Amino acid sequence: MKKKIVITGVGILASNAIGKEAFWNALEKGVSGIKEVSLFETTALKSKLAGEIKDFDPKPYLGEKGLRLLDRSTILVNVAAKLALDDANFSVTKDNADEVGVVLGTTLGSVWSISEFDKQALREGPRYVNPALFPNTVINSPASQISIRFGITGFNTTIATGFTSSLDALKYACDFIQLGRAKAVLVGGVEEMCIQTYLGFYKLGFSAASKNGGIELSCPFDKRRNGIIFGEGSGMFLIEDEESAKKRGAKIYCEVKSIGYAFDPFRVNKYNRRGPGIRQALKKALDEAGLVMGDIDYISANANSTKEADVIETEAICDVFGDKAKKLPVSAIKSMIGETFSASGAMQMAAGIGSLENQFIPPTINYEEKDADCDLDYVPNKSRKAKLSNVLISCFGPSGTNNCIILSK
DSSP states (O other): OOOOEEEEEEEEEETTEESHHHHHHHHHHTOOOOEEOOSSOOTTOSOOEEBOOOSOOOHHHHOSTTOTTOOHHHHHHHHHHHHHHHHHTOOOOTTTGGGEEEEEEOSSTTHHHHHHHHHHHHHHOGGGSOGGGGGGGSTTHHHHHHHHHHTOOSOEEEEOOGGGHHHHHHHHHHHHHHTTSOSEEEEEEEEOOOHHHHHHHHHTTOBTTTTTOOOOOOOTTBTTOOSBOBBOEEEEEEEEEHHHHHHTTOOOOEEEEEEEEEEOOSBTTBOOTTOHHHHHHHHHHHHHHTOOGGGOOEEEOOOOSOHHHHHHHHHHHHHHHGGGGGGSBEEOTHHHHOBOGGGHHHHHHHHHHHHHHHTEEOOBTTOOSBOTTOOSBOOBSSOEEOOOSEEEEEEEOTTSEEEEEEEEO
């Protein structure tokens, strides 16, 4: 018999708020975390904005011990993990440590560390680099540090699939629980703000204002959109099988009702304009959940303010949901926090849980000019109170990955 998998802990760090309550409140009020970059110099670039977590101090959450040699990604995700464990009132002990796992979605989490390590080696010679900095250059280092800090001795896995990494990590974690190889899993994603990743998106032409100048604004579905605003953050969740959660008296936020994954092998860093992958993922999520179109109360859209992707998603929703599409609220939290890449699915999960918990739909802010190719209800500029039972989260990227999940009350 298939186990029900539930979410019992939420830990979130975003550019507009830290902690679940603050994050949900910021979303409901339409608060943007997108501001001028302060972590590095942007004078020579056309793009100067980002969803950066400013004035962040991890010490109140993690204490001072062991932080000096950790990079930003690792610190962000460890704080998110601590918040999730505390929220779930879950203690890792010698009796249950083997039954707890960690799965983290991150793709660029080690880029800054690799760059800095190599820079030092080139400048001073390989014999003079600090060996204590080397562990940060390994892509699974942030996930490993979670297990080390919290004494988790079950499986530890890093998923690096780009934009859908967090939701792919969730699929992996759910499978382990279904197979009886874990009773609880810390799962989520992280991406940090650094000059290397910022420049990567900028030089590929994904960033707002990077190609032809124009407005630098995260405005999904709006006619003025011309690219992403890069953001950073981390979202971690404790998931458990329902029986285990109830046995320990845990508060249950929602059920992970279904996960629909599809890969569309088209081209690297280029969207397939026909969008077969996202259509397939949407259909799979509905079929696996045993739900029909009318059961979905709200879609948390992937929409990241790129010209192509927002149209592809709109058309996919229209095709899959048919006549129901026009009446279905669809909104984009990336209008407030930017495109957080590997962490984006985790950010949407945290928002979706808040929507179910507090019965509201976050707005798509900065929405002013209607695009004839994007003609759904995008909940413009102001949040909306609503009766929600099933929230669908859509996530996809330009290299073929597509993942949609349904969270149910």
